[in-house]
Every structure is written in C-alpha cells, then in structure tokens.
Amino acid sequence: MSKTLNPKSDFSNRMSAAYPSLSKSHRRIADFVLARPLDVVAMSIEGLAQSSGSSTATITRFVRAAGYSGYAEFREKIVSDFQFVPEEILAVNDTDKDTGRRNLSLHSLLADNADNIRDTIANIDNATSSGFIAALINAKRIIILGTGASHYAATFLEEGLALYTEKSVSNILSRGASEYSNNFVRSVDEGDVVIAISMPRYSNNTVQLSKAAKEKGALILAITDSPTSPLVPVADIILFAPARNRLLPNSPAAIFALADAIVTTVAARRPDIVASTIGVPPEDLFL
Numbered sequence: 001m002s003k004t005l006n007p008k009s010d011f012s013n014r015m016s017a018a019y020p021s022l023s024k025s026h027r028r029i030a031d032f033v034l035a036r037p038l039d040v041v042a043m044s045i046e047g048l049a050q051s052s053g054s055s056t057a058t059i060t061r062f063v064r065a066a067g068y069s070g071y072a073e074f075r076e077k078i079v080s081d082f083q084f085v086p087e088e089i090l091a092v093n094d095t096d097k098d099t100g101r102r103n104l105s106l107h108s109l110l111a112d113n114a115d116n117i118r119d120t121i122a123n124i125d126n127a128t129s130s131g132f133i134a135a136l137i138n139a140k141r142i143i144i145l146g147t148g149a150s151h152y153a154a155t156f157l158e159e160g161l162a163l164y165t166e167k168s169v170s171n172i173l174s175r176g177a178s179e180y181s182n183n184f185v186r187s188v189d190e191g192d193v194v195i196a197i198s199m200p201r202y203s204n205n206t207v208q209l210s211k212a213a214k215e216k217g218a219l220i221l222a223i224t225d226s227p228t229s230p231l232v233p234v235a236d237i238i239l240f241a242p243a244r245n246r247l248l249p250n251s252p253a254a255i256f257a258l259a260d261a262i263v264t265t266v267a268a269r270r271p272d273i274v275a276s277t278i279g280v281p282p283e284d285l286f287l
Contacts, residue, residue: 201249
C-alpha cells in the first residue's frame with residue numbers, strides 16, 4: 001500500500017489548486033501532510049501542530065483554507081483518501097517516527113528508494129500512462145527539459161526515445177545549460193511534445209520554458225513528484241514519481257525507474273529495432 005496520498009486524491013487536488021496562494025506556514029503543513037499522511041490520520045490537532053512546527057491555531061486556519069469545516073473533517077477526508085479501515089490507521093504510532101538517524105544505512109536507504117518506486121506504480125493509472133506513451137508515439141518532435149538530478153533522467157530519455165521512435169529528440173537543458181533556450185522558444189510549434197522533468201528543488205527554467213512551449217501549442221508531458229509541483233498547472237499529462245530523501249533535497253531513483261519504463265514501453269512497439277539491437281529475431285522477443 002502506498003505510504004503517500006495518490007496525487008489525484010481529494011486532498012492532493014485541493015493542494016494542487018491552493019498551494020501557490022498558501023502562506024509559507026501553510027505550505028509547510030501541506031508538505032508534511034502529503035509526505036506523511038498515515039501519521040497525520042492518527043494525530044490530534046496538537047500532534048500535527050508539534051510535528052509540523054506549527055501551532056494549533058495555524059492548523060485550524062490551514063484546514064479552513066483547504067476548504068474543510070474543521071480538523072475532524074480534514075482527518076476523515078485523509079482517511080477516506082487512503083480507504084483504509086480505522087484499525088489499520090490507528091495502529092500507526094506517530095510518537096516513534098524520529099529514528100531516521102539511527103536507521104541510516106545502505107539497506108534502509110535502498111528500501112526508501114523502493115518505497116518511492118512502489119508509490120510511483122500506485123500513483124499512475126492506465127489511462128494516464130497510455131496517454132503519455134501515445135503522445136510520444138504521435139509527436140512531430142520530442143523536446144526534453146531537465147536540470148540538476150533531472151538532467152540524467154532527461155539524457156536517458158533522449159537516447160532511448162531517439163533510438164526507438166526514430167524522431168528528432170533533443171535535451172535542451174543539458175547539464176543546466178540554457179544557451180539554446182531562445183532558439184527553443186522560437187522553434188517550438190504545434191505537434192511538438194515537451195517532456196518536462198522537475199523535482200525539489202524545482203527548476204524555474206524548466207517551468208518557464210514549459211509555459212512558453214505551451215503558449216506556442218506544444219503538448220506538455222510532466223514527470224514530477226507532487227501535486228504541489230509548479231509543473232502541475234502547466235502540464236497536459238502528468239506522471240508522478242515521489243522524490244523523498246531523508247537527507248538530500250531529492251532522490252531521483254523513482255524518476256530514473258520511470259524513465260526506464262517509458263523507454264522500454266516505447267521500445268516494445270518497435271520489435272524490429274529491439275531485435276537488431278540485441279541480436280535476436282523479432283519473433284523471439286516475447287517468448
């Protein structure tokens with residue numbers, strides 16, 4: 001079972017719409033709830049205030065800003081988003097969670113990455129994934145935007161999609177360089193598909209270029225971590241891959257795994273290229 005709320009859940013949808021206008025203290029609460037909803041449903045309002053570094057008055061204002069009548073309704077809605085039975089939820093102990101430093105090990109951090117990947121699987125429905133792949137197959141040209149840790153996933157997608165789609169595929173923000181940005185904005189057109197990849201700390205360059213491309217008629221496919229990501233209002237189709245990390249600003253593991261799955265799904269439609277690449281007859285590929 002996913003440890004985070006589905007990005008299309010009721011609370012996630014409310015936060016996606018309200019997040020840009022929330023105060024800094026309210027954003028901190030929203031981030032905490034989205035990251036640790038299983039803990040939240042077992043917390044009193046005092047417990048959530050303490051754990052999120054807020055006050056009970058701030059929590060009350062936050063739940064009302066989110067459109068709930070009060071804390072009780074807010075917590076009930078989080079429970080219904082998970083569709084867990086109360087016994088399973090109440091078994092969570094929110095007083096014994098601060099053990100991260102003692103448990104930091106290679107195995108535990110790999111397990112964190114596995115959790116991110118499991119949540120990615122849970123968060124992506126068939127209709128969204130099919131639409132994402134169809135957009136790539138039907139694209140006139142594919143343009144990829146990704147800087148920082150996202151750059152490496154962007155490079156992987158560039159190489160794989162160029163091979164298996166035989167289209168023009170370009171990674172505009174290679175290693176964060178933006179000298180081609182102006183040319184990109186001038187050249188983008190209807191029929192182009194932009195894959196925008198961003199996770200905390202979000203790249204403003206990626207967001208602004210995505211907006212510019214959308215205004216020129218391009219279809220925007222986003223790969224990001226949260227419904228509060230600044231890419232969400234811009235994108236036409238979104239695949240969510242959590243990027244939680246105990247110490248670092250983000251973990252790209254789930255996005256890498258998602259990029260690999262995207263390339264493989266596209267490759268499955270071109271058995272002729274796959275067969276020539278690995279040296280087997282096309283009819284033997286799926287045996």
